[in-house]
Amino acid sequence: MPKSAGGEGGLQHSIREVAAKAGVSVGTVSNVLNRPEIVAESTRRRVQAAIRQLGFVRNESARQLRAGKSRTIGLLVLDVANPFFTDLARGVEDEANESGLAVILCNSADQVAKERRYLELLEEHRVQGILITPVAAADEHVARLQRRGTPVVLVDSRSLNRGQCSVSVDDVLGGELAIAHLLEQGHRKIAFVGGPMSLRQVSDRRDGAVRALEAAGRTAADLHVIETTALHVAAGREAGARVAELPADRRPTAMFCANDLLALGALQEMTSRRIRVPDSIAIVGYDDIDFAAAAAVPLTSVRQPRHQLGRAAAQLLLEEALDGGNHQHRQVIFEPELVIRDSSSTRPVEAPVFGTPHPRGVPGGRPPGPAPGSETGLATEGVP
Amino acid sequence: MPKSAGGEGGLQHSIREVAAKAGVSVGTVSNVLNRPEIVAESTRRRVQAAIRQLGFVRNESARQLRAGKSRTIGLLVLDVANPFFTDLARGVEDEANESGLAVILCNSADQVAKERRYLELLEEHRVQGILITPVAAADEHVARLQRRGTPVVLVDSRSLNRGQCSVSVDDVLGGELAIAHLLEQGHRKIAFVGGPMSLRQVSDRRDGAVRALEAAGRTAADLHVIETTALHVAAGREAGARVAELPADRRPTAMFCANDLLALGALQEMTSRRIRVPDSIAIVGYDDIDFAAAAAVPLTSVRQPRHQLGRAAAQLLLEEALDGGNHQHRQVIFEPELVIRDSSSTRPVEAPVFGTPHPRGVPGGRPPGPAPGSETGLATEGVP
DNA sequence: AATCAACTCTGTAACGTTTCAAGGATGGGT
DNA sequence: ACCCATCCTTGAAACGTTACAGAGTTGATT
Numbered sequence: 139m140p141k142s143a144g145g146e147g148g149l150q151h152s153i154r155e156v157a158a159k160a161g162v163s164v165g166t167v168s169n170v171l172n173r174p175e176i177v178a179e180s181t182r183r184r185v186q187a188a189i190r191q192l193g194f195v196r197n198e199s200a201r202q203l204r205a206g207k208s209r210t211i212g213l214l215v216l217d218v219a220n221p222f223f224t225d226l227a228r229g230v231e232d233e234a235n236e237s238g239l240a241v242i243l244c245n246s247a248d249q250v251a252k253e254r255r256y257l258e259l260l261e262e263h264r265v266q267g268i269l270i271t272p273v274a275a276a277d278e279h280v281a282r283l284q285r286r287g288t289p290v291v292l293v294d295s296r297s298l299n300r301g302q303c304s305v306s307v308d309d310v311l312g313g314e315l316a317i318a319h320l321l322e323q324g325h326r327k328i329a330f331v332g333g334p335m336s337l338r339q340v341s342d343r344r345d346g347a348v349r350a351l352e353a354a355g356r357t358a359a360d361l362h363v364i365e366t367t368a369l370h371v372a373a374g375r376e377a378g379a380r381v382a383e384l385p386a387d388r389r390p391t392a393m394f395c396a397n398d399l400l401a402l403g404a405l406q407e408m409t410s411r412r413i414r415v416p417d418s419i420a421i422v423g424y425d426d427i428d429f430a431a432a433a434a435v436p437l438t439s440v441r442q443p444r445h446q447l448g449r450a451a452a453q454l455l456l457e458e459a460l461d462g463g464n465h466q467h468r469q470v471i472f473e474p475e476l477v478i479r480d481s482s483s484t485r486p487v488e489a490p491v492f493g494t495p496h497p498r499g500v501p502g503g504r505p506p507g508p509a510p511g512s513e514t515g516l517a518t519e520g521v522p
Numbered sequence: 523m524p525k526s527a528g529g530e531g532g533l534q535h536s537i538r539e540v541a542a543k544a545g546v547s548v549g550t551v552s553n554v555l556n557r558p559e560i561v562a563e564s565t566r567r568r569v570q571a572a573i574r575q576l577g578f579v580r581n582e583s584a585r586q587l588r589a590g591k592s593r594t595i596g597l598l599v600l601d602v603a604n605p606f607f608t609d610l611a612r613g614v615e616d617e618a619n620e621s622g623l624a625v626i627l628c629n630s631a632d633q634v635a636k637e638r639r640y641l642e643l644l645e646e647h648r649v650q651g652i653l654i655t656p657v658a659a660a661d662e663h664v665a666r667l668q669r670r671g672t673p674v675v676l677v678d679s680r681s682l683n684r685g686q687c688s689v690s691v692d693d694v695l696g697g698e699l700a701i702a703h704l705l706e707q708g709h710r711k712i713a714f715v716g717g718p719m720s721l722r723q724v725s726d727r728r729d730g731a732v733r734a735l736e737a738a739g740r741t742a743a744d745l746h747v748i749e750t751t752a753l754h755v756a757a758g759r760e761a762g763a764r765v766a767e768l769p770a771d772r773r774p775t776a777m778f779c780a781n782d783l784l785a786l787g788a789l790q791e792m793t794s795r796r797i798r799v800p801d802s803i804a805i806v807g808y809d810d811i812d813f814a815a816a817a818a819v820p821l822t823s824v825r826q827p828r829h830q831l832g833r834a835a836a837q838l839l840l841e842e843a844l845d846g847g848n849h850q851h852r853q854v855i856f857e858p859e860l861v862i863r864d865s866s867s868t869r870p871v872e873a874p875v876f877g878t879p880h881p882r883g884v885p886g887g888r889p890p891g892p893a894p895g896s897e898t899g900l901a902t903e904g905v906p
Numbered sequence: 907a908a909t910c911a912a913c914t915c916t917g918t919a920a921c922g923t924t925t926c927a928a929g930g931a932t933g934g935g936t
Numbered sequence: 937a938c939c940c941a942t943c944c945t946t947g948a949a950a951c952g953t954t955a956c957a958g959a960g961t962t963g964a965t966t
Binding site for chain 3: 956
């Protein structure tokens with residue numbers, strides 16, 4: 139017996155020691171582990187007993203080395219502290235678990251360097267595939283990964299060249315919904331808060347805002363763009379301060395924030411300056427995270443199907459990983475939905491919206507579900 | 523040349539192919555990868571060129587198999603959707619990254635079964651160590667892991683038998699602070715909302731509440747305990763409804779919730795029922811997540827040093843993983859701090875508390891930092 | 907010349923699995 | 937008695953990496 143003998147006390151045991159203890163060959167132990175039905179009952183029991191007594195635990199590295207693939211997928215997001223991404227992550231996890239895969243969750247924190255490091259790490263780990271919300275145009279890295287054989291699915295992002303699958307929500311439409319609503323409320327001077335513009339989500343939402351303005355016979359110049367360096371609460375507070383400090387005649391009467399964290403930050407700043415929301419300034423957020431409804435002034439927001447986004451992305455990835463060669467890339471696009479609450483509407487909303495867990499059919503909203511023309515296989519996912 | 527030759531196009535390349543292309547032995551390639559300084563400059567360059575041309579990526583499984591250990595640590599938390607845990611996770615990640623380790627983040631979602639599965643998975647991956655916030659008394663599993671040689675550090679939890687390192691915050695004290703504050707505000711009928719009681723965090727906070735009551739000459743019977751099945755927003759709403767529906771004479775005038783998610787849920791429920799907070803009922807939360815300050819009524823909460831908790835835990839783990847044999851287990855205990863905001867105080871607070879990112883020196887609070895008697899090496903971490 | 911040290915490089919043996927062709931047993935049918 | 941099928945089990949060959957003992961080269965020193 140190599141290493142320390144018997145008992146549970148010893149450190150790591152190998153399959154070989156189990157074999158020795160049970161008086162069989164290593165091949166048989168492996169069979170007990172992987173295809174127990176082909177080994178005789180008595181032997182199986184003997185081996186299982188040995189496994190239990192030794193406290194044997196498979197070495198996943200060795201399995202993977204042999205298999206050439208790991209039983210893991212990677213998920214690389216922009217910000218784990220943002221509830222949008224944790225909800226998305228849970229969707230991914232649910233789906234992956236059903237296929238017996240583990241998820242390695244990585245946080246690029248908006249940094250290209252971190253993103254690159256994590257992609258490398260995931261590739262070294264030979265993950266089955268990678269779900270990524272790219273920091274900027276990470277096209278080159280992603281393409282290289284794919285050429286080397288790692289499937290990649292873009293999450294909350296769209297594939298321009300159709301070179302990979304992607305799952306996203308129509309951010310331009312989201313921006314339109316938000317601004318159309320504000321225009322309808324009578325606002326004329328509107329600020330767009332968000333950044334960095336290199337994030338597609340941010341620029342798309344701004345583009346949607348512009349489009350809505352133009353549809354109402356106004357121009358892009360009517361949108362006061364306040365670019366932030368990041369999408370968290372602190373940046374929102376800062377942006378709020380910048381807005382608040384504008385001379386009264388130039389100050390917008392409404393802010394459309396690129397995500398809820400910014401909106402919550404802006405809201406905090408306004409409250410602390412005793413600027414009333416929505417009376418003095420209206421605020422609309424984006425994502426409709428759970429905390430939006432619980433905010434100081436319940437937040438109007440553009441809802442995205444986060445959990446489903448994650449599930450759909452994982453599904454596409456698994457499909458590609460299993461199909462192998464003849465895989466047809468697909469772009470799944472979900473539709474966002476406007477949820478109106480107090481922060482943008484002077485008139486009282488009909489019902490206490492924030493009392494229901496999942497408000498639906500709110501005026502101004504559109505039915506959820508993927509946009510026309512998108513994939514239908516997964517599309518039904520969008521409509522509960 | 524085995525497999526597809528040359529170019530970046532081919533799939534996965536091994537060190538052997540790099541060696542062939544560069545006209546050296548595999549050993550040399552390995553040296554270029556791991557100790558480039560011992561190989562002659564010209565050879566090194568040739569090898570590096572080959573690596574680049576082939577798009578070679580190390581196989582981490584093979585490295586790990588050879589090394590017997592992976593370059594990864596596991597972090598198993600109760601709820602990734604809870605900002606408390608994501609903030610903690612970022613602390614862990616920061617610390618791990620500095621040592622070149624990756625973090626596998628797992629979510630037990632309060633389920634013993636999931637917890638067990640993930641522990642097994644992490645052990646199979648031969649992680650350097652595991653940081654865990656146990657669901658219940660997971661003592662047995664943890665002990666087994668340790669006997670087999672995987673270091674384990676309990677996070678936000680305390681080691682009873684001193685069999686492992688642990689990092690926690692004094693939850694009993696936290697409970698005391700909360701209730702002492704409510705008593706001082708004149709509340710006499712106080713509800714404690716939280717569950718399941720099998721979570722040590724929950725029962726400790728309740729015990730602290732009881733202790734504060736007793737210190738004020740009252741008894742445990744004065745605490746109306748409302749046990750919830752989980753610690754998320756929905757459970758908080760439910761609990762809020764239960765409280766709201768009590769006959770007026772039996773309804774408490776204050777609720778102390780075991781975490782902020784519950785508190786936010788309770789707050790939403792009250793608001794939607796037009797029950798005024800804090801006038802009709804005061805609410806105190808726990809954790810002081812970023813969203814607490816931005817709530818409908820800014821939430822009084824017991825703050826925990828989340829990021830530092832994560833860093834400290836990772837530090838202890840790495841220490842144990844490297845020290846190997848002669849490691850002395852340590853229990854690091856931080857102190858919580860009460861942050862008073864509108865949800866519990868009828869009198870206006872002195873300053874617009876929710877305007878500052880990190881309110882300090884709030885009346886009723888105590889200085890942060892580890893409690894006396896705890897480790898000092900890491901202890902200083904607690905005081906910025 | 908012979909010896910030595912300093913430098914590079916090579917070849918091979920692990921690491922712990924899984925897979926698979928081939929090798930026993932066993933027992934039923936002829 | 938022989939052959940075959942069936943059922944289990946075995947042993948060895950991968951998988952890609954690293955570590956290490958040893959083999960060549962050089963160039964300087966005796």
